[in-house]
Amino acid sequence: MVDKALSYINEHSMLKSGEKVLVALSGGPDSVCLIHILYNLQEKLNIQCFAAHLNHCLRGEEADKDEAYSEELCRRLNIPFFSKRVDINALAAKRGISVEMAGREARYEFFDEIKNKYQIHKIAVAHNANDQAETILMRFMRGTGSEGLRGIKPIREGIFIRPILCLSREEIEEYCRINNLNPRIDKTNLEDIYYRNKIRLQLLPYIEENFNSNIISTLNRLAYLIDSDNDYIQEQVDINYNIFCNANEEGLLIHKDAFKLHKAILSRLIRKAYNEFSGIHSNFQKVHVDDIIFLQKQGTGRSINLPGGICAENRYYDIYFFKKDSKGELVFNEKYIIENINDIKSKLYEGFNIYLQDFRLNLNIKRLELKPSLNLKTNNTTKYFDLDKIKGSILLRNRKAGDRFSPLGMKGSKKLKDLFIDLKVPQDKRNDIPLLCFDDDIAWIIGYNISDKYKVDKNTKNILQIKLESEAFFE
Structure with missing residues (x-):
């Protein structure tokens, strides 16, 4: 499994010689397997490992034991360890977001603090092949396009890497057993009270038993094939974006000739234009893309509201994005x-x-x-x-x-x-x-x-x- 992870790391050029890697360590089987594998590869890859553990203060004594376990594991492996405690319930209330989202934001803010202080090059997180399969099924049932079926990416933003995305949960648990790592178990992962947990605990086992015993590897193969196709499509999007889109501080214009492109390219070009101008990479859906395509066919002067306080206006069949002032109409769904x-x-x-x-x-x-x-x-x-x-x-x-x-x-x-x-x-x-x-x-x-x-x-x-x-x- 170490060799399998090494091959995956090299395939995606995740790490370079001399780099510092911060491992997101929860104390559970996935992250424990990840840090132990990277520890074993330190000399071969010429990298230096660090570990970060965020105590969410959600599970009382159990969360404290997770933190203590993580610290002791890093002490045995001689890996620098950083921990922090954040009251996630309080943070969620303060920011007006879900507990899950608050936990994610707190983790990545903590990682960023360490990254900047110690000149960290990469941050390794422990998503695995089962997580990939669950994500693809979840997005499929919600009606995603091919971009969503790419699933979890091996590398994000050139910084966040997922070295064990190639390993199944069964392989991870076997690795932990063979190496006597005795990771911590979060019992909430065994409760089917969340949408993802139901896919993990009910749907995937049912498919494995009744339809395809290799569904995990099948869905991962699907993600790999779609990822390859999407890379080519994205290259075409980037080329056409440079041809048809012009931006300045006040707005961004999509030239009317862009709307003659194939919809597979056009829809992604519109999404890229919105993301680049607004700085928002979520809450922009197919319905918004379709609304913009429809708007371009209407008369000049027509406009629509988009998420994040952005307006799209038809200006002589060009589409112009601009930010509304505080007196603008509300975006209403x-x-x-x-x-x-x-x-x-x-x-x-x-x-x-x-x-x-x-x-x-x-x-x-x-x-x-x-x-x-x-x-x-x-x-x-x-x-x-x-x-x-x-x-x-x-x-x-x-x-x-x-x-x-x-x-x-x-x-x-x-x-x-x-x-x-x-x-x-x-x-x-x-x-x-x-x-x-x-x-x-x-x-x-x-x-x-x-x-x-x-x-x-x-x-x-x-x-x-x-x-x-x-x-x-x-x-």
Whole structure:
């Protein structure tokens, strides 16, 4: 397995002689296998290993044991070790994002601190072949294009490398057993409460047993083939971007002749233009690409709103991107989740998932009966509501003018704009915060608070549990 990882590292030119490599070490089997393999390759590759461990403070004593294990392992291997503790729940609330996303941001900020201080060249993370397969299946079921089916890339931004992406989870566990590494096990990975965990624990084993016993390697092979094809397409996109796109500080123009290109090239060119101009690399979906292509066929002067406060305008059949000022119209999305909850209340006991592409969120909705044993502990991604207080539709949308909200524990309501000011939400972030609404009444400001109107109280008999999961973790 060391030789297999070495071959993969060399195939993708991940490391150069003399480089310093920082390993993201959680203490679990994947990262422990990764650091041990790189430790064994230090002399052959002429590299120097470092390790970074972030304690998320989410699992109490178990998290502390993960940190202690990681430190002791690095002491035995004589690898410099860095650790940091961050209250991820508090960070998620402060930034108005999910706990998962807050954890990811905290980790990469910590890695960046060490990288800058110790002149680190590469940061190694421990994604494996199973992670790749899970990612491809998850994206496939959400309707991704070929770009998404490339899966997890071996190298990102020329800095982040994944040396054991070629190893299966079974191979990793065998490596840890043979080398008596005894890694830590995060029990939450064994619970099928998250979308990815359900794919890992239910869907993939079912496919292996009933359809293809080598599904992990098959999906990894698919990712490799699509990656090769996409590299060629991206080369053509880059060539045409330089021909048809012009940018300055005020805006970016896509020349009308670009819209004669094959749609496989055009759609990627539009996405590249948006990413380059806005600096945003998420929340820009196929629907936005299609809207821009349609806009180009309309009359001059027509415009549409895009995520991140960007406007696209038809200027004599050229498309011009520019940033709206603070007085510009709101970027508005609205998606119904349930048209009429009274029609399906009896079916909610089984629960269901819905993926909202415009918001890049997966929602799990389920009905619960109030019992003494029921644990109603909430966090930024799980909330509970009194089901019998909900009379009509459930939808997700962005804010709009005149919105009011009744924060938990407050009688009456206040303007959503004033609440965002109180919460110190940056102005450029406010339009992108999803709002879960019952009819058109805001019930949950995602990442922040729920409404007092729909809280669970002493008179509650039936509970609606809503969990959400963001897509961004494996990018």
